[in-house]
Amino acid sequence: MGLQPTNQSDADHGIIEPLCAVFRRSLKDEGLKYTPERAQILDTIIAFDGLFEADQLLEELKGKGFRVSKATVYRTLKLLEDAGIIQRVLFDREQSHYQLAYGRTGNTLLIRVDTGEVETLELPELVVLRDKICKMRGLKAEGHRLQIFATKV
Amino acid sequence: MGLQPTNQSDADHGIIEPLCAVFRRSLKDEGLKYTPERAQILDTIIAFDGLFEADQLLEELKGKGFRVSKATVYRTLKLLEDAGIIQRVLFDREQSHYQLAYGRTGNTLLIRVDTGEVETLELPELVVLRDKICKMRGLKAEGHRLQIFATKV
DNA sequence: GTCGGTGCAAATGCTTTGCATTGAT
DNA sequence: ATCAATGCAAAGCATTTGCACCGAC
Numbered sequence: 254m255g256l257q258p259t260n261q262s263d264a265d266h267g268i269i270e271p272l273c274a275v276f277r278r279s280l281k282d283e284g285l286k287y288t289p290e291r292a293q294i295l296d297t298i299i300a301f302d303g304l305f306e307a308d309q310l311l312e313e314l315k316g317k318g319f320r321v322s323k324a325t326v327y328r329t330l331k332l333l334e335d336a337g338i339i340q341r342v343l344f345d346r347e348q349s350h351y352q353l354a355y356g357r358t359g360n361t362l363l364i365r366v367d368t369g370e371v372e373t374l375e376l377p378e379l380v381v382l383r384d385k386i387c388k389m390r391g392l393k394a395e396g397h398r399l400q401i402f403a404t405k406v
Numbered sequence: 407m408g409l410q411p412t413n414q415s416d417a418d419h420g421i422i423e424p425l426c427a428v429f430r431r432s433l434k435d436e437g438l439k440y441t442p443e444r445a446q447i448l449d450t451i452i453a454f455d456g457l458f459e460a461d462q463l464l465e466e467l468k469g470k471g472f473r474v475s476k477a478t479v480y481r482t483l484k485l486l487e488d489a490g491i492i493q494r495v496l497f498d499r500e501q502s503h504y505q506l507a508y509g510r511t512g513n514t515l516l517i518r519v520d521t522g523e524v525e526t527l528e529l530p531e532l533v534v535l536r537d538k539i540c541k542m543r544g545l546k547a548e549g550h551r552l553q554i555f556a557t558k559v
Numbered sequence: 560g561t562c563g564g565t566g567c568a569a570a571t572g573c574t575t576t577g578c579a580t581t582g583a584t
Numbered sequence: 585a586t587c588a589a590t591g592c593a594a595a596g597c598a599t600t601t602g603c604a605c606c607g608a609c
Binding site: 343363365366374376378379382383386387390391392393394395396397398399400401402403404405406 | 496516518519527529531532535536539540543544545546547548549550551552553554555556557558559
């Protein structure tokens with residue numbers, strides 16, 4: 254618990270490194286610290302392949318032997334979102350879902366209403382369409398969120 | 407309170423009529439009743455021009471002198487959604503927003519992040535794109551939800 | 560009398576927050 | 585010392601639900 258030396262964390266290696274660096278810079282810019290808890294959370298998120306919920310993340314952290322409180326998880330998720338490392342995605346009025354953001358242009362999900370499966374898409378055409386619509390109104394698109402609901406034919 | 411004769415309501419006139427009829431049929435199909443409270447709620451919703459929240463609706467009902475409980479509002483919103491008369495739209499993790507659905511093909515909102523203004527769009531191109539993507543996967547699109555975030559240039 | 564509808568208040572469940580404690584600089 | 589971070593438990597808040605009562609058929 255509490256703060257410990259901000260030493261090298263498990264997140265400091267491989268493909269992980271850049272994100273860790275992004276997070277560090279973002280925190281530094283805000284006068285915040287890269288703590289072990291934050292490193293562990295980022296680390297655990299990177300290990301997820303798809304979408305995850307705050308609670309799953311908490312479970313995963315516990316499974317790894319990290320002792321991080323729910324409050325810290327939520328606080329860190331917000332910081333990671335600010336840093337552009339993850340994005341929040343929501344389906345219904347239910348809880349939030351998150352995923353790594355990398356350099357996504359927006360966030361598009363293909364949701365199977367029959368099975369519940371979710372696929373993340375990248376739709377350049379939509380970006381074009383969206384930008385056109387904004388331009389027509391003298392606006393600039395900052396992002397989008399699209400959910401397509403589909404089922405087996 | 408309680409049930410009263412299911413007589414003609416304020417919703418039974420003008421442009422309003424069709425929706426009222428749609429609701430009635432939908433309820434009947436489910437073995438449910440078209441009560442005064444439900445009529446008043448539909449009536450009040452039709453009077454809204456844009457998006458609204460459950461709470462706003464409740465306030466509006468009170469202002470009209472209708473005494474409808476919050477529980478009934480929520481229950482009726484769900485029925486109206488089932489009937490395809492309204493659609494739920496949500497921005498953030500916040501509360502749900504609703505709007506009349508008419509014959510919309512999906513639900514697309516253009517949200518001004520600087521002013522908070524919201525415009526509802528109809529994007530046939532998106533429907534085409536969405537259907538194409540689904541077809542490629544052997545799926546059938548059932549609907550979509552798109553939010554475009556934009557700001558002044 | 561059976562059934563659905565309503566209102567009220569209590570319960571939910573995710574998320575946030577207040578507070579005391581702790582660590583880094 | 586100062587300032588931010590953490591954990592815990594409590595609070596928030598939109599939405600849902602249990603329950604007793606009521607009205608329509």
